[in-house]
Amino acid sequence: MTKKIVHVAVGVIYKDQQLFICKRPDDKHQGGLWEFPGGKVEQGESVFAALQRELLEEVNLTVNGSDELMVIEHDYGDKCVRLDVHIVDNFTGEAHGAEGQQGKWVPINELDYYVFPAANVEIVEKIKQRFK
Template identity: 35%
Template sequence: MMNVSGMLATLPPMSRDPQPPTFRIALGLIQREDRFLVARRPEGSHLAGAWELPGGKVRPGESLKTALRREVSEETGIQFRDAILLHTDEHAYPERTVRLHFFLCRDPEGNGSGLEGQETRWVTLDELVRLEMPEGNRRFLEILREQHV
């Protein structure tokens, strides 16, 4: 017969501080000639007012590319032929951790207007790296600038 109380005594104590949730995020680098599409995060959202690449949270059971297509289409109306994973990074904010998957969206079609009421802009690479963006995006932008995509 198993001694449950003895087993419980050997387990490490449970942390009183719950771990912040981790979200998988698919983001699209959408390039048209020498410009990239960015959107401003809406009021009331996490990091409201910051600029970001189009994309969003991956739903449970959803592939990264499916989430990317859904989010980019919902936010901007843009459709694209294919997406190539360029970089993956993880960033911990105090209230959440994000696992960011950055894709190059190939052959984008559509004008990139903010379909959810957010402001959008087509910016040069120099403008892109100077925008106020979430901290989790910084390493990718540094790599992008170094590589001159």
């Protein structure tokens, strides 16, 4: 039996050498860990359209443009994810946890103080290389 791959659009929201990260609710997969906001890409939806929809729902930002950073496939054992990761630095609005989740702006050089899901470790490394 092949596992279903969950396709996720991920936004690395960037402003003034800081990134906006959110804490996953304790009752969700990888709960209690920090993440870059985003969500599932619906069937027939482009990654950019999913990014726009999810970031508006989750963190109240209107995304005007993004740049692809990387694509990661990760197997957690209980589920596989395909993360389409985009740098989002062209947006309007004030980021906050619009669904009640904790969210905060974090300087890039402090990302190592936060615990991310395993699939996000590569993203953090790539961001640190890109913005150093």
